[in-house]
Amino acid sequence: WMIVKLLLGAHLAAQPFFLLAGPNVIESEEHVMKMAKHIKAITTKLGVPLVFKSSFDKANRTSSKSFRGPGLEQGLKILEKVKAAYDLPVVTDVHESCQCEAVGRVADIIQIPAFLCRQTDLLVAAAKTGKIINIKKGQFCASSVMANSTEKIRLAGNQNVMVCERGTMFGYNDLIVDPRNFEWLREANCPVVGSIHEKLCLGYHWCSATIEKRGTLALIWQM
Numbered sequence: 597w598m599i600v601k602l603l604l605g606a607h608l609a610a611q612p613f614f615l616l617a618g619p620n621v622i623e624s625e626e627h628v629m630k631m632a633k634h635i636k637a638i639t640t641k642l643g644v645p646l647v648f649k650s651s652f653d654k655a656n657r658t659s660s661k662s663f664r665g666p667g668l669e670q671g672l673k674i675l676e677k678v679k680a681a682y683d684l685p686v687v688t689d690v691h692e693s694c695q696c697e698a699v700g701r702v703a704d705i706i707q708i709p710a711f712l713c714r715q716t717d718l719l720v721a722a723a724k725t726g727k728i729i730n731i732k733k734g735q736f737c738a739s740s741v742m743a744n745s746t747e748k749i750r751l752a753g754n755q756n757v758m759v760c761e762r763g764t765m766f767g768y769n770d771l772i773v774d775p776r777n778f779e780w781l782r783e784a785n786c787p788v789v790g791s792i793h794e795k796l797c798l799g800y801h802w803c804s805a806t807i808e809k810r811g812t813l814a815l816i817w818q819m
Contacts, residue, residue, distance in 0.1 A: 621651045647684070739783070
């Protein structure tokens with residue numbers, strides 16, 4: 597796929613813009629296929645390269661009552677169908693080293709969750725698949741930590757790595773995005789991407805307006 601070749605050939609360039617997008621978790625085969633169809637239609641119209649993203653298991657859910665996904669085996673089968681039906685590369689995340697080999701047979705990009713960004717065994721297992729590894733920066737980490745995480749990937753024999761800015765802790769149950777991190781993360785000598793999902797899941801009350809947890813509205817009061 598074009599996007600995979602682009603990532604490997606433009607390590608420090610901000611261009612071309614590309615999108616990693618899809619439902620946070622695989623809710624059903626029907627839902628994922630519908631989402632892939634519509635997202636591809638939009639990005640094709642805009643000329644934006646797309647990598648379809650969805651998770652087979654959200655092992656880091658806050659509540660034990662939250663839906664986690666269909667699991668490894670069924671989830672990978674669904675992602676394979678997305679690839680075949682819409683000719684799209686896919687990215688999905690892993691939480692345990694034992695998942696990497698199977699995921700590497702399907703995913704074009706393997707994502708390391710933020711909470712696991714320093715876990716050496718997981719990073720090495722993911723690296724050994726030979727796929728592009730996207731490491732999300734822990735919200736508790738300085739950007740310099742990611743240079744060490746990417747080095748673990750490279751020392752395992754895989755040069756195909758990128759890092760993701762997803763925000764920084766700002767007290768309890770809150771985070772902010774320090775735009776300087778996008779520049780500092782370049783010290784890892786790899787592509788840098790940004791995740792907006794986490795920033796859209798926070799609840800605030802500003803005056804009479806409410807930003808609900810299901811999504812953030814762009815509100816500008818006055819400067």
